[in-house]
Amino acid sequence: MAATDHRKIIRLADPAALAKAAAERVLARIAENSGRIAICLTGGSSPKQLYQLLATDPCRSRIPWDRVHWFIGDERFVPAGDPLNNMGMARAIFLDQCAPAANIHPIPTATADPTDPDRGAALYEHDLQSFHGADVLDPDRPLFDLVLMGVGPDGHTASLFPDDPALEETERWVVGVPKAHVEPFVPRVTLTLRALAACREMLFEVAGAEKRAILTRVFAGEDLPANRARSIGETIWLVDHAALPENFRG
Ligand code: 6PG
Numbered sequence: 434m435a436a437t438d439h440r441k442i443i444r445l446a447d448p449a450a451l452a453k454a455a456a457e458r459v460l461a462r463i464a465e466n467s468g469r470i471a472i473c474l475t476g477g478s479s480p481k482q483l484y485q486l487l488a489t490d491p492c493r494s495r496i497p498w499d500r501v502h503w504f505i506g507d508e509r510f511v512p513a514g515d516p517l518n519n520m521g522m523a524r525a526i527f528l529d530q531c532a533p534a535a536n537i538h539p540i541p542t543a544t545a546d547p548t549d550p551d552r553g554a555a556l557y558e559h560d561l562q563s564f565h566g567a568d569v570l571d572p573d574r575p576l577f578d579l580v581l582m583g584v585g586p587d588g589h590t591a592s593l594f595p596d597d598p599a600l601e602e603t604e605r606w607v608v609g610v611p612k613a614h615v616e617p618f619v620p621r622v623t624l625t626l627r628a629l630a631a632c633r634e635m636l637f638e639v640a641g642a643e644k645r646a647i648l649t650r651v652f653a654g655e656d657l658p659a660n661r662a663r664s665i666g667e668t669i670w671l672v673d674h675a676a677l678p679e680n681f682r683g
């Protein structure tokens with residue numbers, strides 16, 4: 434699989450249509466792989482409708498739950514049961530009722546020092562490498578079938594914030610981010626651009642008028658984390674009408 438700068442933008446009417454389109458893409462990627470499947474989820478509010486759809490028929494019965502493994506692209510460094518915990522949100526909405534416990538791979542946040550997200554990052558990197566069976570990323574054998582992403586008001590994606598050193602990391606797969614640049618202001622753990630890119634498909638979900646300003650900047654090519662996040666396979670942005678910049682309408 435060759436590296437590509439190509440980005441495809443798909444326009445949807447509203448958040449409900451967007452979630453449906455996202456679910457179809459998840460199901461399509463799952464259907465393509467007859468072996469073990471790895472999906473990297475995202476936090477925030479944007480994926481919630483998608484997660485609800487995955488837990489409900491017709492999607493639910495189309496997923497071979499025993500073959501699908503669920504990871505998370507970034508985590509707020511709070512205990513698993515905290516309402517801010519990203520994997521906790523995904524578990525509550527769909528994973529706990531659908532997926533075998535052994536197929537759910539949360540970022541560990543209950544480490545000895547709760548102020549040291551680097552420890553959680555090192556443990557998760559180790560988990561990912563054991564799952565992958567290698568500590569090198571081979572473009573011909575992507576780590577993930579699909580990586581879900583969102584974009585924040587400052588152009589961050591996962592927990593990769595503008596001008597943060599985590600953005601420049603080229604060796605590690607997972608790093609700690611001691612200070613978040615936007616709410617919630619808790620330390621984070623994030624996969625790096627390099628690890629996130631190691632997928633067949635990276636799928637952004639962006640909806641709502643409050644996203645239009647940042648999307649205008651992203652699509653204008655500004656140097657923002659969300660613009661630097663690209664898959665070695667396909668990079669697809671699902672955008673609803675309210676979020677679409679003026680010059681992309683019509
Ligand atoms: C997080 C994220 C983050 C999120 C964006 C968009 O932990 O907050 O994973 O990158 O995807 O901030 O968030 P919303 O979907 O809430 O707008």
